[in-house]
Amino acid sequence: MERLSKDTNALNWFEIPATDLTRAKAFYEKIFEVEMMVIDMMDTKMAMFPTEPPHSGGGLVQGPDHKPSKEGAVIYLNGNPNLQLVLDRIEAAGAEITLQKTSIGESGFMAFFEDSEGNLVGLHSGE
Template identity: 40%
Template structure:
């Protein structure tokens, strides 16, 4: 499993592809390859890794892979290399502070209702109830076990 530094370096290499402007400086915008989904990796701050892993595995019904990267505890979400979209990790350390006011990560789920039920059963608060948003399907937001705002998206009901 690749750590955050490796993800960043790989993403940077993919963006630059060694192309430079005629003067040999930075890449020209039209020379950069098109990226369908520009977000490559995210990290969700946690204060109690065991509790956070138990929450995310139960609520999203997936398995996280625990590692230590540069001295920080991490738990990586599954990643399908070569497929569109991003993956990320739970991260614990002095630079990781849970919050409901920062960026919001949306998790794609098949059906929001059972995910909300599992989250509430694990002590989660619903911050934004399930809402239909047209062609985008449905969204909802919850508070995770660590106090972060987490969003859910489902294309069908």
């Protein structure tokens, strides 16, 4: 059996559904203090999170097959160096923290929030 490289990341790509891409883009740009690039692909609009290889990429997506949800798979976005910095901007950006910064032992810290579109999203950081 062929094995995956130890450098292979289980996460290859992610998409966070949005019903209003402009609103969702403004929300994520505010809480992460980044600029997101918007692209159109067929009948779908996307706002891409900035990334550089070898890190996995992804973005916000608005299209007929993408519906925001608080149920199903949860992605954890990088909150390093300290996810509290991101949490401190969430409510001011118009969203709700559903689980405050919580220790997960040697693995760091986690938190959950419901974004501007109604998705449940996780945060993870070492501090």
